[in-house]
Amino acid sequence: MRVFLLLASLTLPLSAEPKTHNSPWNFPEVESREAWQARVKEIREQILVSCGLWPLPEKGPLNAVVFDKVERDGYSIEKVHLQPYPGFYLAGNLYRPLGKGAGPFPAVLNPHGHWDQGRLADEGNGSIPARCIGLARMGMIAFSYDMVGYNDTRFADGTEADGGHRKFGARAEDQLWGINSMGLQLWNSIRALDFLESLPDVDRKRLACTGESGGGTQTFMLAAVDGRLAAQVPVVMVSHSMQGGCICENAPGLRVDHSNMEIAAAAAPRPQLIIGATGDWTKATMEVEGPAVAGIYKLLGAEEKLNYQRFEAPHNYNQQSREAMYEWLGRHLLEHPEAVSFKEAPYQKEPDDVLRVFPGKLPDDALSMEEFIKARKQAQRNHWKQLVPRDQAALERFRTELFPAWRHTLQTDWTPADREKKSPPSAEWVAREQVEGTVLIKVTGDLAVDPDKLQIERRDGVTVMTFKGAAEDAVADEISNHFTTYNRTSLQKQVGALITVCQMLRELPAVDRVLLSGSGRGSLWAMLAAPAADGLAVDCSALDFSLDENFLGPGTFAPGLRRIGTYKGAAMLAAPNPLLLHHTGGKFACFDIGAAYRAADAEDRLELAEAPLAEAEILRWAAQK
Structure with a gap:
């Protein structure tokens, strides 16, 4: 029966094989331009939320310093450092054309892959200096910059050999705040693009990016979120299988629903060359990834703006691959490409x-x-204080920013528009369960739900639906091996299931309202699902919500949870729906929730009780709402 199938989905079997960075992907079927544009919006939001960049941080002064110029045959090289964040230095080299006038010139960002020498690597299979020199000789400005933790871009307590590349953002407590390596590197790329735009000899309409391996990931990530790029060339990283093996390529939540193929396709219809190799995970470029992305370019009427090539080589950005890139960028960025040699x-x-x-x-x-x-955590606290609404206009701003963050943090596709959707209900469910009127869903916080232990009863004019948990199974490790990049956590599954239950109940013609009631860990799940319900009553005693360590266990962890105010943000999004918070004595903070209800002119719908309430009192509240 429909109700039992639904309840069985509340927790996916913990024994199910989780997705990994090596799991194969299929490109989704996209039927229309409008459908793809909507999907691109989702991809962009998911990237920014996963990377802890929603909303984008305030762009402070870069304090860029360019110095120590050397001149060579057809190009010059300078040292550069700038500050994407105060106290964090991004360093690199700026290659400029010589003998080609004063510009303005096209400019190309050059993020690098996981070479031991980083941006200084000069090997047969890949040379960052070689491609920057080649671009400068063609008449383009090239900026190569470090990955986090490489060479000159490291933390003050890091060494030149270990500047923190595989350590930054790896802890679960940092992921709660949306702090991760991929987010820092993406922000570095955005600010590096700001730096190029600031140069007087750069043509701001002719900006591009190209990189290999991890630098290829940075290339299509940047292109997906920043419309300033006029062209891009990701090399040996657009794959339907291996998605990237380092934490700098695996932001928590990023690829639960989207693969590198989709992220690369998000740049369409801007010019893009995808390069693969026979000796790595891009060996199917000509058969799988290229045609998949080409389908989107064709859908947008821009077939000529995409090219994809594969070379007989190991994992690389060798001379053959570089020359393909020179030709592509020359064709799309140079004003007279026919006059340029691409060798x-x-x-x-x-x-x-x-x-x-x-x-x-x-x-x-x-x-x-x-x-x-x-500093990043304090910046988020400061931003939250500014975001808490004080009037109706501020409440709308709060909703505009926080609702996408809530959706993508919890990995749900539910929107308020779904409230109005109706689908034919299961007649068997309606007839057997007699679900009608006001429905109160009770959630106790058990991870494993046994469908046979569902109770539905009519009490004091309210239909009470109780989930009673079975014995809890062993919980999968939700931190190691990039688990959260590709899989929903237990908390995300539970909240998603509650949202689905609310929507399915609302579709029943005899149901008037759907309310949530939570206790134990269920109080957190119920609060996080509150925007999809018509009201909420929770016991607030289960956790000390001020401590990060209380959100790292089974059923309480989701990356980015702190960025949506933990329990507060979802409850504030639910205003002006009726909200009962009881057993608040102690460490449960209600001020921000109260501010949202005052801003919504709905103070009478928010009820606070320091003591715990008996079930009969909660039922009376439900019957009156």
Whole structure:
């Protein structure tokens, strides 16, 4: 029966094989331009929320410094450092054309992959200096910059050999705040693009990005969220299988529903060249990934704006791949591409000390990793204080910002428009269960729900639906092996199931209202699902919501939870629906929720009780609402 199938889905079997970064993907079927545009909006929001960049941070002064210029045959090189965040230094090298006039020139960002030498790598299978020199000789400005933790871009307590690349943002408590390596690197790329735009010899309408492996990930991530790129060339990273093996490529929540193929396709219809290799996970570029992305370009009437190629080579960005990139960017960015040779001329990489920006100690104001994480958390606290609404206009701003964050943090596709959707109910369910009037869903916080233990009864004019849990199974590790990048956590599953229950009940013609009531861990799930219900009553005694460690266990963890105010944000989004918070004595903070209800002119719908309420009192509240 429909009700039992639904309840069985409240918790997916913990023994089910979770998705990993090596799981195969299929490209979704997209029927129309409008459907794809809606999906791109979802992809962009998911990227920004997953990376802790929703909303985008305020762009402070970059404090960019360009110095130590050297001139060579057809190009110059300078050292650069800038501050994407105060106290965090992004460093790199700026390659400019010589002998081609004063510009303005096209400009190309060059993020690098996981070479041991980072942006200084100069090998047969890949050379960052070679491609930057090649671009500059063609008449483009090229900026190569470090991954987090490489060479000159590291934390003050990191060494040149270990600047924190695989450590930053790896802890679950940091992920609660949306702090992760991929988010920092994406922000670095956005600010690097700001830096290029600030240069007087750069044409702001001709900006591009190209990178290999992890740098390929950075390329299509940037293109998906920043419309300033006029062209992009991701190399050996657009794959239907392996999605990236490092934490800098696996933001929590990023690929629960979307693969690298979709993220790369989000750039359409802007010019894009995808390069694969026979010796790595992009070996099916010509058969799978390329045609899949091409389908979107065709849908948008821009077939000529996409090209995809595969070369006989191991994982690389070698000369053959670089020359394909030169030709593509030359064709789309240079004003007279026919006058340019796209064959790479011999080059000489500069010694490392000529390219290094901070060989040794970082500037005195550089932050350690812990100081930087503390600053990011404090910035989020400050932003939240500013976001708490004080009037109706501020409440609308709050909803505009927080509702997408709530949806993507909890991995649900529910929207308020779904309230009005109706589908034919199950006649068997209606006839057997007699679900009608006001329905109160009781959630106790058990992870594993046994459908046979569902109770539905009519009490004091209210239909009470109680979920009684079975013995709790072993909980999968939700932190290691990029689990949250590809899978929903127990908390996300439970909240999603409650949202589904609310919507299905609302579709029944005999149901007037759907209310949620929670206790134990269920109080958190019920509060987080509150926007999809018509009212909420929860026992607030289960957790000390002020402590991060209380959100790291089974059924309480979801990356980014702190960025939506934990329990507060969802309850505030539910205003002006009736809200009863009882057993609030102690450490449960209600001020922000009260502010939202005052802003919604609905103070009479918010009820607070310091003591715990008996079930009879909750039923009386439900019957009156």
